[in-house]
Amino acid sequence: MRPETDVLLSRLTTIGTGGPTRAFARPTSLAELEEALRFAAKRGLPARAVGLGSNLLAADAGVDALVLRLTGKLAEARVDGDLLIAGGGATNAVCLHRVRDAGLGGFEFACAIPGTAGGGVWMNAGAYGSDWAAILVRALVATAEGTRWLTPDELGLSYRHANLSAGQIVAQVEYRLAPRPRDEIASQIEKLVAQRKATQPTNKRTFGSVFKNPSDELGAGRLLESCGLKGFRIGGAMISPMHANFIENAGDATTADCIALMTEARRRAREQHGVELEHEVVLLGDLIVQ
Numbered sequence: 001m002r003p004e005t006d007v008l009l010s011r012l013t014t015i016g017t018g019g020p021t022r023a024f025a026r027p028t029s030l031a032e033l034e035e036a037l038r039f040a041a042k043r044g045l046p047a048r049a050v051g052l053g054s055n056l057l058a059a060d061a062g063v064d065a066l067v068l069r070l071t072g073k074l075a076e077a078r079v080d081g082d083l084l085i086a087g088g089g090a091t092n093a094v095c096l097h098r099v100r101d102a103g104l105g106g107f108e109f110a111c112a113i114p115g116t117a118g119g120g121v122w123m124n125a126g127a128y129g130s131d132w133a134a135i136l137v138r139a140l141v142a143t144a145e146g147t148r149w150l151t152p153d154e155l156g157l158s159y160r161h162a163n164l165s166a167g168q169i170v171a172q173v174e175y176r177l178a179p180r181p182r183d184e185i186a187s188q189i190e191k192l193v194a195q196r197k198a199t200q201p202t203n204k205r206t207f208g209s210v211f212k213n214p215s216d217e218l219g220a221g222r223l224l225e226s227c228g229l230k231g232f233r234i235g236g237a238m239i240s241p242m243h244a245n246f247i248e249n250a251g252d253a254t255t256a257d258c259i260a261l262m263t264e265a266r267r268r269a270r271e272q273h274g275v276e277l278e279h280e281v282v283l284l285g286d287l288i289v290q
């Protein structure tokens with residue numbers, strides 16, 4: 001295996017920031033993925049996957065890791081009975097397309113989540129009252145030591161969390177869905193997408209939610225809005241004027257600008273409401289939010 005070097009994470013993340021990866025590879029099969037993981041382990045490099053980079057903030061100085069983007073067979077999706085079988089790199093859009101064509105419902109909630117199957121498992125991504133935990137039957141997780149299927153219980157899926165760590169790469173998933181008329185699926189998706197467009201900055205460069213909601217009753221967006229943060233800007237990064245739990249790349253943002261905004265948002269939430277916000281976005285590289 002010959003990994004590429006110095007691939008910029010700004011090209012691999014939706015916010016469009018981040019420096020070079022020490023090594024980068026695009027495995028197209030399970031065998032290639034396992035080889036890449038052994039390559040990293042031999043050199044003492046942590047291995048991390050990027051999906052669509054839609055909940056990722058990577059250090060401007062770069063990331064000392066082997067970064068993997070799953071492609072080829074590892075990004076395909078097909079339906080078998082009431083199961084969707086997808087590679088870890090399959091996008092939610094492709095998966096949704098397959099299940100809608102097959103008349104299977106239950107994945108509509110993911111229509112506004114611009115990620116991949118693997119990223120969905122890692123984040124236990126969710127929306128509109130559902131999440132990956134509700135549909136996942138099992139995930140095939142590859143490591144340098146071997147590959148095995150894990151159940152949602154073994155993955156410990158909870159609110160935007162799975163018990164996975166560097167070196168564990170989701171190669172394949174199975175979702176269990178239920179028959180539903182195609183026109184019902186299509187009209188629900190249309191409704192959810194319209195709802196999104198009305199409330200979130202879907203046409204800007206962002207990384208989705210910055211912070212987790214402190215509780216079911218208290219949304220991070222409302223809390224930050226009450227701290228007067230909408231439209232607040234540091235360098236090229238701005239708290240979205242539309243939704244205060246989003247950071248927009250308003251031009252030439254750096255990761256340092258985003259981290260400075262997150263630190264200011266945390267400070268205000270702490271001082272004005274006594275709430276310690278926990279970031280939802282995944283930080284890659286040497287990054288700390290105070």
Ligand SMILES: Cc1cc2nc3c(=O)[nH]c(=O)nc-3n(C[C@H](O)[C@H](O)[C@H](O)COP(=O)(O)OP(=O)(O)OC[C@H]3O[C@@H](n4cnc5c(N)ncnc54)[C@H](O)[C@@H]3O)c2cc1C
Binds near residue numbers: 050053123125282
């Ligand atoms: C406009 C917008 C709206 C969004 N709305 C939502 C929403 O409603 N709900 C929600 O939950 N999220 C939302 N997000 C955030 C994001 O889309 C989800 O968290 C998504 O699941 C991330 O998937 P990804 O493949 O892009 O992962 P990435 O952002 O690339 O990575 C996220 C984490 O997953 C890991 N990862 C990725 N692929 C794999 C793999 N194959 N194996 C192991 N680890 C992997 C990465 O290493 C990283 O730790 C939104 C983002 C945007 C930009």
